[in-house]
Amino acid sequence: MLEKIAPLETHPQMRYEEYLALPEEGPLVEWVHEEVVVHMPAKPIHQRVVTFLAQLLGIFVRFFGLGEVLVAPTEVKCFPDGNSREPDILFLSKDHLGQVGDRRIEGTPDLIIEIISDDSVARDLDDKFFEYQQCGVPEYWVVDPRPKRQRAWFYQLGEDGVYQAVPLQGGIYRSRAIPGFWLKAAWLWEQPDPQLTFAEIAGFPEEIMAFLRVKKAGG
Numbered sequence: 273m274l275e276k277i278a279p280l281e282t283h284p285q286m287r288y289e290e291y292l293a294l295p296e297e298g299p300l301v302e303w304v305h306e307e308v309v310v311h312m313p314a315k316p317i318h319q320r321v322v323t324f325l326a327q328l329l330g331i332f333v334r335f336f337g338l339g340e341v342l343v344a345p346t347e348v349k350c351f352p353d354g355n356s357r358e359p360d361i362l363f364l365s366k367d368h369l370g371q372v373g374d375r376r377i378e379g380t381p382d383l384i385i386e387i388i389s390d391d392s393v394a395r396d397l398d399d400k401f402f403e404y405q406q407c408g409v410p411e412y413w414v415v416d417p418r419p420k421r422q423r424a425w426f427y428q429l430g431e432d433g434v435y436q437a438v439p440l441q442g443g444i445y446r447s448r449a450i451p452g453f454w455l456k457a458a459w460l461w462e463q464p465d466p467q468l469t470f471a472e473i474a475g476f477p478e479e480i481m482a483f484l485r486v487k488k489a490g491g
Contacts, residue, residue, distance in 0.1 A: 274296050301460040314389060317477060320463055321387050321417045322360050329363060332453055332473060339365040339382070340372070347376035348384075350407035358398065361385040380408050384416040388416040401427075411449035415460055422461050 314322075322343060330341045341471045344358045356376070363383040364371060370378035386396040389402055396414050404412050410425045412435060427435035438445065442456055447453040454473060465488060471481055 280295065288312075297421070303433075311375070317417050317419075318384060318387050318389050321415055321460060324459070324463040324466060326361050327386060327471055328454070328455075329361070330471075331448070333450065334364065335412060335470070335474070336451075336452065337366065338450060339363060339367075340369060342377075348410075349376055349378055350380050350403075352378075354405065354407075359384045360387045365449070370423040380410075382409075383411040383447070384409050385413040385415065388414065397425075401435065405429065405433070408433070408452070411447065417460065424457055424460055 273431065276486055284399075297488070326341060326343050335343050341361065341363050343362075344360050346362065347360060348357045348359060359381070360366060362377070362381040364377070365382045367380065370473075371377050384400075386392070386400060388396050393416075399411065401414075408429065410429045414425045414427075416423050424445075426438045426440075428434045428448050443457055444456050445457060447455070452473075457485050459469060468481070468484055470487060471484055476484075
C-alpha cells in the first residue's frame with residue numbers, strides 16, 4: 273500500500289523578495305507570515321465553480337460598467353507589510369481600479385470569493401476569514417462544492433468592522449458589493465449557462481429570454 277503523503281503546506285521562511293522571484297509557471301503559492309504556502313492543484317469540481325462564477329460575474333460587471341473581476345493567480349496585498357494572498361476570484365469596483373498595479377492588487381478588493389478544496393477548509397473559513405475582515409474587504413463568499421456538502425457562506429462587513437453572515441432569502445443571495453447582482457445558491461452546483469443566467473439576473477423580458485434560449489439551443 274502506498275503511504276499517503278500529507279499536502280505540502282509551507283516552505284521554510286522566505287523573504288518577500290524571494291517569493292516574488294518564484295517562477296510564475298509553478299504551483300499556486302501565497303506568502304503568509306514570511307512563509308510560502310504551496311497549494312495542491314485544484315480539482316475539476318473546484319475549477320468548474322471558479323469558471324462559472326468568474327464568467328457570470330464578469331459578464332454582469334462588464335455589461336453595467338461596474339469594475340473588474342479577476343481570478344487566481346492574482347496577488348492581493350492589503351497592507352504593504354502584510355501577507356500576500358491569491359484569492360480564487362475577486363472584484364474591484366471602478367472606484368478602486370487604481371489599486372491594480374503591474375504585478376499585484378495593492379489595497380482591498382470589494383469582494384473576495386474562495387472555493388473550498390480538501391486542504392483549504394480551515395484556511396478559507398478561519399485564517400482568510402479573519403485576515404480579509406481585518407483588511408476591510410466589504411464582502412466575502414466561501415463556497416464548498418465538495419460532494420455531499422455543497423454549501424456556501426456569504427458575509428458582509430458590518431459598521432463595527434466584523435463580518436456578519438447574510439442568510440439566503442428564498443434560496444437567493446443579494447450582493448451589496450456588486451449593486452443589482454443576485455445569485456441563486458443552487459446555481460453554484462448546477463452551473464447553468466452564464467449568459468442566460470446573466471439575462472435572468474439583469475431582468476431581461478421573457479421574449480428576449482426565450483429568444484436567447486432558442487439561439488443557445490442552436491435554433
